[in-house]
Amino acid sequence: MIHRLKNYLQQGKTSSYLIKTFLMYGLIAVSIIITKVLIARFYGQEELGLFSFFFGLVSLVFLFTSFGCPEALTQVIVKNPTAFPDAAKKAGRLILIFSVIVTIPFLTTNFFLPTTGLKINFALYLMTYTFFYLSYSFFRGQKQFVTGTAYSLLNRLLFIGAIFAGAYLSAPFEIVLSGLSVALLLSTLPTLPALLRSWRAAAEKSTIPFREFLLLAFSLFLMQAGFYLLREADLIIIPYLTDFKELGLYSAHSSLSNIIRLIAYVFPVVVLPLAVVNKYKLKQSLTKILLLLIPFSTIILGATYLLVPLLYGPEYFHGTLPLALVLSSAIMVVYSYFNSVFVGENRVSGAVLKIVGLDFVLSLLVNTGLTILLVWSWGIIGAPIATALTVLLKIWLNVYGIKKLRRGKENNGELAAENTTPAAL
Known part of the structure; x- marks a missing residue:
């Protein structure tokens, strides 16, 4: 039975990419849990909340500073590798x-970053993360998903080393946060030879019109922002609305439930580039997702109730939060797949x-408004x-968009002209 299920899930090239990449993301999830446990044990619940806030803030700001350009770079490389330099x-x-x-607003005001140390860490982390993510996008474009994810894992492991070093030296927590930037820098350097080889290999470098690249980046920015606003807001x-201690409690539980979201993070990494040349069968793919998602989410729910008090301490126990987090994460996986197919x-x-704009508005306004109201x-x-x-609203919107645009292509005879093939995961 297990063998038949394994063969069913692994049918198709995309499934192979997804499974390999997901295994790497699984290791990243373990490293994130270790990171948060170490911060909670060495520094405390409030510092764990500060770390989660800082990490979430930089991630959100990066969405707007990068403006979808790394994702656009990935798609350009997939379609035309010689256009990579341009x-x-x-x-x-x-x-x-x-x-x-x-x-500028984050560095010149104290609303989000009240200390000079946090501002310096913010600027350094944003800078190093930009370089790292551009190299990561290059590997995605080359369909080297596991390689790109391996460098991301290296980054996490190096930061774990920084936490140990900071605790051993009794360094202030803001100094430990600077380890995020150092880890990213050290993880980016090994990627440079591959980037330079690809740059030089494009002997007859082709170009992409600026307007075309800008529109592509903008559409992918809306998609990325629509997804990550859900994760970081x-x-x-x-x-x-509460305090950093409550955020530390929330972060401890989400470190387990977010393992489910790893599936959601893998879809944009793998499905988005491949959807450029494939037409996915929605019902068949959704069936495969649910076959994996339902039992996996059930296991994570049980593990959260058991492991959070064990790893972080008994004061981190919460009766209902794990259930809400697991359900939310599972629903996000389904959304991520449909959104990746639609954009790709x-x-x-x-x-x-x-x-995509409506999807972005749902994340920016509806989710933010509901979060403020319900947390309050x-x-x-x-x-x-x-x-x-x-x-749930975003899933309906994306399925509607996929079906509507596919019908339009069929009516215009565009599907036959495009280089796409029917596929399931």
Whole structure:
């Protein structure tokens, strides 16, 4: 029975990519849990909350400073590897412009970053993360998903080493946070030879029109922001409505439930580039996802109740938060698949931007508003409930968009002209 299920799940090239990449992300999930446990044990619950807030803030700001350029670079490489140098230059210029504009309010005010140390860490981490993510996007474009993810794992392991070093030296926690930037820098350096070889190999370098690249980046920015606002908004909102200690409790439980979300993170890494050249069968793929998701989520739920008090301490026990987090994470997996298919298989157009724009608005306004309202009313358990309600709306929107645009292509005879093949995961 298990052998038959394994063969069913591994049918198709995408399944092979997904499984290998997911295994690497599983190791990353373990490293994240170790990171949070070490911070909680060595520094305390409030510092764990501060770490989660800082990490979430930089991740959100990076969405706006990068403006979808790394994802656009990935898609350009998939379609035309010789355009890599030109696309990389365009991405670099755009990121530089948006970085200057977006970061000024964070570095010149104290609302988000009240100390000089946090501001310095913020600037360094954002800078090193930008370089690291661009190299990661290159490997995705080359379909070297496991290689790119391995460097991400290396980054996590190096930061774990920084936590041990900081605890041994009794360093202030802001010094430990600087280890995030050092780890990213050391993880980026080994990627440079492959980047340079690919740059030089493009002897007859082709170009991509700036307007085309900008529109592609903008559509992918909306997609990325629509997804990551769901993941990070609660980490920013909770400490303002409660405190960092409550965020530390929330972060401890989410470190286990977020293992489910790893599946959601893998879909944009693998499905988004491959959807450019494949037309996925939605029902068959959804069946495969649920076959994996339901038992996996059940195991994670039980593990959360058991392991969080064991790893972090008995004071971290919460009766209902794990259930809400697991349900929210499971629903997000389904959304991530449909969203990746929708964005990946459609060229940038007015219809695509309309759907992606509505998806972004749901994340920015509806999810943020619901999170504020429900956390204010019910405490930290309100955050995953708000996310789950928003994601259900986003699933409906993306399925509607996929079906509508596919019907339009069939009516116009475009599907036959495109180089796409029917596929399931």
